[in-house]
Amino acid sequence: MNIRISLSVNGESCELLVPVHKTLLEVLREDLDLIGTKHGCELGECGTCTVLVDGAPVLSCIALPADLQEREITTVEGMADGARLRCRRAGGITYDH
């Protein structure tokens, strides 16, 4: 079963249709091509997959995107100059705030 989600990642909003069980880590890497967020244990133990949600650290391997709608997600790419969300390439819709 797929779910439509609306995320704000690195300052840009994006709407995607993803499987309901897909983690934030998978959406960032596979759907948005933000591969700076790394796979590690995928058990919520190592911290390799950490992103910021409203400025607080969250383990993206155990977070579901549907729970993070309307919150600001920042990846390592969002901390770099010139970072761009690749939502359009993933077939999603982007729009500025």
Ligand code: FES
């Ligand atoms: S991959 Fe290890 S805590 Fe997420």
